Amino acid sequence: MIKVILNGCCGVMGGVVTELVEAEPEMEIVAGIDIKDNGKTEYPVFGSLSECSVPADVVIDFSSAKAMDSLIAGLKEKKIPVVLCSTGLSEEQLQAVQELSKECAVLKSANMSLGINLMFKVLKMISPMLSEAGFDIEILEKHHHRKIDAPSGTAIALADAINDSMEEKFKYTFDRSSIRAARDPKEIGFAAVRGGNIVGEHDVIYAGTDEVITISHQAASRAIFAKGAVAAAKFLAGKPAGFYDMGDVVNV
Numbered sequence: 322m323i324k325v326i327l328n329g330c331c332g333v334m335g336g337v338v339t340e341l342v343e344a345e346p347e348m349e350i351v352a353g354i355d356i357k358d359n360g361k362t363e364y365p366v367f368g369s370l371s372e373c374s375v376p377a378d379v380v381i382d383f384s385s386a387k388a389m390d391s392l393i394a395g396l397k398e399k400k401i402p403v404v405l406c407s408t409g410l411s412e413e414q415l416q417a418v419q420e421l422s423k424e425c426a427v428l429k430s431a432n433m434s435l436g437i438n439l440m441f442k443v444l445k446m447i448s449p450m451l452s453e454a455g456f457d458i459e460i461l462e463k464h465h466h467r468k469i470d471a472p473s474g475t476a477i478a479l480a481d482a483i484n485d486s487m488e489e490k491f492k493y494t495f496d497r498s499s500i501r502a503a504r505d506p507k508e509i510g511f512a513a514v515r516g517g518n519i520v521g522e523h524d525v526i527y528a529g530t531d532e533v534i535t536i537s538h539q540a541a542s543r544a545i546f547a548k549g550a551v552a553a554a555k556f557l558a559g560k561p562a563g564f565y566d567m568g569d570v571v572n573v
Contacts (some may be wrong), residue, residue: 322347322348322349322492323347323348323349323378323379323554323555323558324348324349324350324351324375324376324377324378325342325348325349325350325377325378325379325380325381325554326351326352326353326354326370326373326375326377326379326380326381326401326477327339327350327352327353327356327364327380327381327383327557328348328353328354328355328370328380328381328382328383328384328388328392329353329354329382329384329385329407329551330353330354330362330364330366331353331357331358331359331361331362332354332355332383332384332549333385333543334406334543334546335353335464336361337363337543337544337546337547338350338369338381338383338433338527338547338550338551341544341547341548341551342551345551347555348551348554348555349432350362350364351364351374351375351376351377352366352367352368352377353364353365353366354366354368354369354370354373354376354384354392355368355384356368356388358573362562367394368469369391369394369400370392370395370396370398370399370406371391371394371395371398373395377401378401378402378558378559379401379402379403379404379550379554379557379558380392380396380401380402380404380490381403381404381406381524381550382403382405382406382407382554383406383550384435384546385407385409385481386407386408386410386411386470387408388407389407389410389414389417389570390417392416392448393414393417393418393421394401396421396424396425397421397424399430400424400425400494401425402425402426402427402428402503402557402558402559402560403414403421403426403427403428403548403557404428404553404554404557405418405427405428405429406430406433406546406550407496408431408470408473408474408475409469409470409474409565419476419564420563422562422563423562424562425562426430426557426560426561426562426563426565427563427564427565428484428556428564428565428566428567428569428570429564429566430478430549430553430566430567431473431474431475431477431478431567432474432475432478432521432546432549432552432567433545433546433547433548433549433553433567434538434540434545434546435545435549435567435571436538436545436547437475437478437479437523437566438568439571440479440523440536440538441478441479441482441568442482442550443489443536444479444482444483444486444525444536445482445485445486446486446539447527447534447536448483448486448487449486449487449488450480451526451527451529451534452487452504454528454529455530456528456529456534457504457506457510457527457528457529458483458491458509458525458526458527459510459511459512459521459525459526459527459528460472460479460480460509460510460512460523460524460525461478461511461514461520461522461524462476462510462511462512462513462514462521462522462523462524463513463514463515463516463521463522463523464513464514464519464520464521464522465514465515465516465517465518465519465520466515466516468515471513471515472495472511472512472513473513473521473523475521475523476511476513476523477493477511479489479523479525480493480509481510481535483525484509484511485572489505489507491508491509492505492507492508492509493508493509494508494509494510494511495511514529516530520539520540520541520542521538521539521540522534522537522538522539522540523538524537524570527538538542549567549570550569553567553570556569556570558562
């Protein structure tokens with residue numbers, strides 16, 4: 322039985338993960354971490370990982386950048402493998418995550434869905450050819466009105482996948498409102514929409530002369546991210562220290 326600690330257990334995604342794990346015969350959530358216990362969980366809830374006295378095999382994190390420093394401190398202390406699903410981390414926090422992977426297994430992905438991770442592979446295949454043919458590359462992402470980081474971590478990861486396939490790297494343009502110049506052919510532009518309860522939509526647009534190619538992914542529910550996190554936790558439990566991603570889980 323894989324014993325899980327769920328960081329951010331009282332949030333929306335925490336609730337989805339809890340329901341999924343309850344249906345998993347190989348897993349159980351033994352404790353939760355959140356700044357405030359909503360009283361709706363059957364497992365004990367602690368204010369931080371450092372305060373948690375329950376042994377576990379893996380941590381699943383669906384919290385926020387604000388909670389990351391506390392989580393990293395607890396992981397350094399307890400050396401538990403962790404699946405990090407929070408986005409919007411600072412450069413300092415990302416560096417701390419890299420350092421943490423030297424002490425315990427860390428799996429981090431900007432997006433936990435199978436579809437997005439297959440999309441990464443497709444972008445790496447087609448981007449060099451389309452760029453050489455003069456296609457401009459833009460990324461449009463849409464999310465619900467509660468999401469505070471923009472562009473999304475997934476949007477940036479999509480651009481990173483494109484850049485990984487290029488000999489000459491693209492620069493990223495996040496805001497054109499103050500730019501009064503023609504578009505640089507070696508840039509990737511980002512646009513972000515926030516509204517309603519949009520779960521997550523990402524379009525990578527290749528705009529050429531007289532034709533446009535769009536590679537799209539739409540998430541119909543948050544369950545796809547939770548399912549990916551649960552699969553990642555199964556994969557990561559018992560793994561040695563190191564940095565992993567969803568590519569290791571889905572083998573793409």
